[in-house]
Amino acid sequence: MSGGATGVSMTDLTVTLGGVKLTSLDAGECLYDGGAMFGAVPKIIWEALVPADDQNRIRLSLSPLLIETDGRKILVDVGFGARHTKKDLRIFAFDPDRNVETALRRMGFAPEDIDTVVLTHLHADHAAGATRDGTGGVEPAFPNACYHVNEREWADALEPDARSRAAYRTDDFVPIEEAGQLDLVGDRHEVAPGVTMVRTGGHTAGHTMVLIETPDGTAVYPADLIPGRHHVRVPYVAGVDTFPLEVIEQKEKLLAQAVAGDWIVILDHDVDGNVGRITKDERGRYAFEDLSDA
Numbered sequence: 001m002s003g004g005a006t007g008v009s010m011t012d013l014t015v016t017l018g019g020v021k022l023t024s025l026d027a028g029e030c031l032y033d034g035g036a037m038f039g040a041v042p043k044i045i046w047e048a049l050v051p052a053d054d055q056n057r058i059r060l061s062l063s064p065l066l067i068e069t070d071g072r073k074i075l076v077d078v079g080f081g082a083r084h085t086k087k088d089l090r091i092f093a094f095d096p097d098r099n100v101e102t103a104l105r106r107m108g109f110a111p112e113d114i115d116t117v118v119l120t121h122l123h124a125d126h127a128a129g130a131t132r133d134g135t136g137g138v139e140p141a142f143p144n145a146c147y148h149v150n151e152r153e154w155a156d157a158l159e160p161d162a163r164s165r166a167a168y169r170t171d172d173f174v175p176i177e178e179a180g181q182l183d184l185v186g187d188r189h190e191v192a193p194g195v196t197m198v199r200t201g202g203h204t205a206g207h208t209m210v211l212i213e214t215p216d217g218t219a220v221y222p223a224d225l226i227p228g229r230h231h232v233r234v235p236y237v238a239g240v241d242t243f244p245l246e247v248i249e250q251k252e253k254l255l256a257q258a259v260a261g262d263w264i265v266i267l268d269h270d271v272d273g274n275v276g277r278i279t280k281d282e283r284g285r286y287a288f289e290d291l292s293d294a
Ligand SMILES: [Zn+2]
Pocket: 121, 123, 126, 203, 224
């Protein structure tokens, strides 16, 4: 594992598994309401794990995954990107100049080099970077990529329920379809040999995780099924999850598989390190073991 750092807090973490290079990209971070992240867990408990600011916000990393395999460059999620409103900056306080494109350029790549984009779901903190402001309006940020999105997620994002409406913005994803770069996929879809999108539901009905299966082992990008290391505790379910009991069911299934198979787990929102493995103690409690601490 190597941290390719060009600034004090830039942490692109790379791990190679069975010839597949996996990099957790540092596409910046944002602030997010701590209560919304921890749901029914009382603040007096979660605040001992994650400090909150004076507006009750905690830091979340924006960490897309770059998969390099067989000459392919597959990008899983894209963070907030550079497009933003004043309201975005006031609520989420991200730095628009620190985004997925700047992270790719640190790796020596340009947006044109990406052949495939997988969006685990279409919430703005995962999908807003999918498009950019072009000369003729909003356009796909990755001009040569085919974008893969679960068909249920796409339908729900176009007609969101009242509770989900604020998280979806059509400019983040409709221009992809207009440009003819969209591939809507079903519950299980192989993007490249060994790289599979699997619908989990839970966070949203069409929420998808990505499995990377190689001869030397398996890695998983659970996206918002397990956004941060503390969410490996089974009852720690975010208040923004649409189907919390489904999150618990899917998370328990995934954690058991990750322990049994010694999977590498790459988190999307943990500011303290996104690449690790899962352990289970004698009382059945799961923990995230950060590989960069090893
Ligand atoms: Zn989300």
